[in-house]
Amino acid sequence: MATRSLRSQIIGFLCASYTLAIVAAFLLFLALHTSLLREQGELRLNLASALLTAELEDREEALQQLLQRFASDAPLARSVLSDSPNAPALLRQWQGLHAPQLEISLHGGQGVLIASAKHDWLNQRLLAARSLVSTSAASHFLAAPSGQVYQVAVAPIGEDGVTRLLMAWRVKGEDFAGLAAEHRVEVSVSSTPDVAEPENSVLLGRYAQKRPLGISVAGEKQPHLVLMTLGDSTLGNAILGFFCLLVFGWAALVAVAGWLAVAQIDAFDKLAQWTQSMAEGKWVRASRLRSPHLEFLGLVYALDSMQDRIQRLIRKIQYQATHDILTGLRNQDELRRIADRRIASQGGDPFHLVGINIGNFREINDVFGPEVAESCLVNIARFLEQEEYTAARFYRGGIVVLREGEADEVAAVVLAKRLTRHHGVTKFNIELDVCTSIVAYPDDGEDAEILMRRLEIGLDTAREAPFHFHRYDRGLEERYVKRISLVEDLRIAMIDWDAGLSMYYQPKLNLRTGQVEKMEALIRWEHPVRGAVSPEEFIPLAEQAGLIGELSRWIVAQVAAQLAAWRQRDIYLQVAVNLSAQDIMRPEMLTYIEEQRERYELPADCLTFEIIESELMENPSEAVVLLQRLRSSGYGLAIDDFGTGYSSLSQLKKMPVNEVKIDCEFVRVLSSDEDDRKIVRSTLALASSFGLDVTAEGVEDEDSLCLLSSWGCEWAQGFYISRGMPGPAVRAWLERFRRRDMSRVTEAFGTKRVKI
Secondary structure: OHHHHHHHHHHHHHHHHHHHHHHHHHHHHHHHHHHHHHHHHHHHHHHHHHHHHHHHHHHHHHHHHHHHHHHHOHHHHHHHHOOOOOHHHHHHHHHHHHOOOOOOOOOOOOOOOOOOOOOOHHHHHHHHOHHHOOOOOEEEEEEOOOOOEEEEEEEEOOOOOOOEEEEEEEEOHHHHHHHHHHHOEEEEEEOOOOOOOOOOEOOOOEOEEEEEOOOOOOOOOOOEEEEEEOOOHHHHHHHHHHHHHHHHHHHHHHHHHHHHHHHHHHHHHHHHHHHHHHHOOOOOOHHHOOOOOHHHHHHHHHHHHHHHHHHHHHHHHHHHHHEOOOOOOEOHHHHHHHHHHHHHHHOOOOEEEEEEEEOOHHHHHHHHOHHHHHHHHHHHHHHHHHOOOEEEEEOOOEEEEEEEOOOOHHHHHHHHHHHHOOOOOOOOOOOOOEEEEEEEEOOOOOOHHHHHHHHHHHHHHHOOOHHHEEEOOOOHHHHHHHHHHHHHHHHHHOOOHHHOEEEEEEEEEEOOOOEEEEEEEEEEEEEOOOEEEOHHHHHHHHHHOOOHHHHHHHHHHHHHHHHHHHHHOOOOOEEEEEEOHHHHOOHHHHHHHHHHHHHHOOOHHHEEEEEEHHHHOOOHHHHHHHHHHHHHOOOEEEEEEEOOOOOOHHHHHHOOOOEEEEOHHHOOOOOOOHHHHHHHHHHHHHHHHOOOEEEEOOOOOHHHHHHHHHOOOOEEOOOOOOOOEEHHHHHHHHHHHHOOOOHHHHHHOOOOOOOO
């Protein structure tokens, strides 16, 4: 239909163009030809009128001569005037002798008319014309009652001049036949003098003039001569030719256009069908279409070339949509589709998925560069293809292998170990840390989506499992979902006061003075549904979910606000805030701390920050740079859980910290455990050599507190001193604590100071 419509538009355009061209040419021809005909017609009429006037003058002169001759024959004139019986015979005789071309009649017929004052209508006209006729002979034109027109010559007879002799010559159009033929005009005599002047006919090429004859007589209507040019058929023929040309041109154009349309419509219909087939994904070569026209064949070959490029592009897009670009393995979506088809087609035949994840992939990438890390994956993928495994790329550098039959844990571990030997990198001594997990159909899931999700959960669990292997077990997903839900609840708790997130503060006792001068900020979460959630549970989740930065900013804002509230009540304390290694790696964290401190107009020394030793040791060089920025800003820095991170002395001396905290595991039973005593005393001696303050955590009895004081430990905190408390409760607690006797502790300070 679209092809036919296009053809119709083309044919219509051609016809309209043809018509406009013909009409424009015809109008130009008509304007030029009409002007030329008008000039020629007026010229011919003027020439014919001049010749006609001359001929009438000649005829008038001839009438005068005849009249004079008649009058000179006195006997004849008297006989005619006296109306004698032989007058007609005499008159015919005279006519035959002198004017044989005229017919003679006595009473207004044709030819010579002779009358006296007593004769009928001629007498009346003579009397009317008397005033126009001089004493000499004169002539004019008269119309007879019969409608005939006469050219009249009148002469007086007799001495009184009353009696007159009249001679008339009938004026007829036939008299001017020679002139009319010569000049191609028609001459007619009108006895009705008031006849309308004929209109010019441009279309027929005819032009006319009406001229009066002679001198008008009072009371009489003057006869006229009508001159008209003969029709010029040139213009008429041109118009007829134009219409013939238009009709035949239209017929020829429609015939040619129809022939073209009929000749091409089948080819274009096939082309339209081919296009529709291509749109439906049915690839047919356009070169099968046949047409004798080179333009059509050029279009066909262009379409074939376009189809080839589209097919290559589609294959490329399909490959990219179903394969991993780096390794060439299938991607997760394609593996999911393969598993779904297997489930649908085989109706319950078991198979299992083996998930293999390179746990140290990021470390390999950081140490050896992305080329080496990617080369490991590419070589493993080639090995799997050679072994004809159905494998796919999984998340975070992992690979999934689909295997038939029941789950085989031993075979899965063996396959994972084989992959560690086929990473293909021989230039460096690289050892892959592989985690492995298995999920089976139908035991662990009824569709591919569930199996893939549970395999991901199993791989996360395998990182902490023995031999880095975990077989998915029921209930693991529920625990995983619970953790995810807990993360979402934590996100809400940071903006919703009713969600139970709050800050508690545990005092730090100055063993030298027996006063509480510092606090440690502890975050607590009383979940509306689950109850109390331990920080050991939700803080690691926040780190894994990328919420730890947001959570740390929330803590800093709460602590800054509480410090400002205390200072308004003249309570001046230093508060220690725990930061994760992720926090100190973010330069924006220091900016946020400064903003909060300036907002509440706090001095820098009222805040100190504690960082866990094990986290510092992961990237000690970077940690030193960022800790230096905090220290130079005036904040205190402490290493938390000192002694558990296996830090070296070389790293410790580079750290810009002013305090270390002994982990509670070494303090809780300090009074009864000799090994803990040795560790604590060694730590105190080491800290003293570096000029660092020491805080002992986990003090639960007075004996342990006194031992720490005697060894020169400056600070202590634990349940024996106080548990954590909300910020508003600190003032009342401080007042109660001041009444508490701490003399035994302060007196023991430094009595057995540890020295190296």
